[in-house]
Amino acid sequence: MVRFTVLASGSKGNSTVVTGRRTRILVDAGLSCRELFRRMKLAGEEPETLDAIVVTHEHQDHINGLAVIARRLGIPVYFTEATHRAWMRWLTPRRQMSYAQWLEQCQRQAAERQAETQSAAEESEPDDPEPEPVAEVTIPESAAVAPPSIKDEPTWLPAVEYFQAGQPFAIGDIDVSPFTIPHDAADPVGFVFVAEGVRMAFATDLGYVTPNVKAQLQGVDLLLLESNHDLEMLRDGPYPWSVKQRVLSRVGHLSNEAAAGFLANEYDGQAAYVILAHLSENNNLPELARVAAERALAGRASLLANRLLVAAQHEPLSAIYF
Ligand SMILES: [Zn+2]
Ligand SMILES: [Zn+2]
Numbered sequence: 001m002v003r004f005t006v007l008a009s010g011s012k013g014n015s016t017v018v019t020g021r022r023t024r025i026l027v028d029a030g031l032s033c034r035e036l037f038r039r040m041k042l043a044g045e046e047p048e049t050l051d052a053i054v055v056t057h058e059h060q061d062h063i064n065g066l067a068v069i070a071r072r073l074g075i076p077v078y079f080t081e082a083t084h085r086a087w088m089r090w091l092t093p094r095r096q097m098s099y100a101q102w103l104e105q106c107q108r109q110a111a112e113r114q115a116e117t118q119s120a121a122e123e124s125e126p127d128d129p130e131p132e133p134v135a136e137v138t139i140p141e142s143a144a145v146a147p148p149s150i151k152d153e154p155t156w157l158p159a160v161e162y163f164q165a166g167q168p169f170a171i172g173d174i175d176v177s178p179f180t181i182p183h184d185a186a187d188p189v190g191f192v193f194v195a196e197g198v199r200m201a202f203a204t205d206l207g208y209v210t211p212n213v214k215a216q217l218q219g220v221d222l223l224l225l226e227s228n229h230d231l232e233m234l235r236d237g238p239y240p241w242s243v244k245q246r247v248l249s250r251v252g253h254l255s256n257e258a259a260a261g262f263l264a265n266e267y268d269g270q271a272a273y274v275i276l277a278h279l280s281e282n283n284n285l286p287e288l289a290r291v292a293a294e295r296a297l298a299g300r301a302s303l304l305a306n307r308l309l310v311a312a313q314h315e316p317l318s319a320i321y322f
Helices: 033-042 066-073 081-091 099-123 211-216 231-236 241-248 256-265 286-300
Strands: 003-008 015-019 024-027 052-054 077-079 160-162 169-171 174-180 189-195 198-203 222-226 273-277 307-310
Touching: 003 033, 003 222, 003 273, 015 033, 015 189, 033 066, 052 066, 077 081, 081 160, 174 211, 189 211, 198 211, 222 256, 231 241, 256 286, 273 286, 286 307
Parallel strands: 024 052, 052 077, 077 160, 198 222, 222 273, 273 307
Antiparallel strands: 003 015, 015 024, 169 174, 174 189, 189 198
16 A cells, blocks of 8 residues: 655645555655654654655755654665755854865865875785774773764764665665756755555755656656745745745745646646645745646546645645555
8 A cells, every 4th residue: 555644844844754565755854853753643654664764955844853863763864965965064063264264274184184194004014905994993991981973973874875866766665766856955856756556746845847847747646746835925925035036036946826837738637636735834825826726727636636635834634545
């Protein structure tokens, strides 16, 4: 049995569970561990049975609980390498320094590296093809204090797996196809998940629907699509001009109008479910998003095809079964 459960969707946190026969994947970890577990139980999902976390991009509403959740469950996190790096930078507090201080630090680090290389070269046997791993280090008793564990690092994760947009991979019995989306993050992706032959597309946080995204969203049984803002509400709303510009840009978020445009003109109408997602709490209303999409789907929405659902920020959507 295949199940798709949106636990939270919106700029305050995103998480969805995709469940195949044997495998359960958490898509994004934007809720705190506590809240995630609470909502999973509410939605009839067992947090302890999650097998992996996949991350779309490093914005806070997608990774807020990532480290704590992954550690608590001891499960791997799948990122693109650029997203992993961006996430690590986000977690590592940055010290303000002047250019002179930065230069001095670079020189000091270079000198340290050189000294290390030199002493390593002096220590190693010239004919030794591979240096012995430094496994046994005798620590004098006076210094036998536990060294700081790598697990204390804020960026430590039980396991990290890299994927690349355009290169499908599998987690257990779920096939995952990541695709690039236009958004102002390091290397943002959407996904098509395939479990037991059921295709589920996941596309939020995109400035517009690129030709490749259009192609990815065809022939799916479930389509989760961003319907972020109502254009008028955003224009007249409380955000500063610069933020409005960012949201509206080609690397911002998909409006109700843009989502409806895709549904009306480019979508093949094949999905059993269409879920509108990542609605802005300030610049949208669920009814506005729903009406725009309903109009776009025109006569194509029914109990059997294109059932329209709107994902919410503060409560999980009932699980969808296939
Ligand atoms: Zn987001
Ligand atoms: Zn984002």
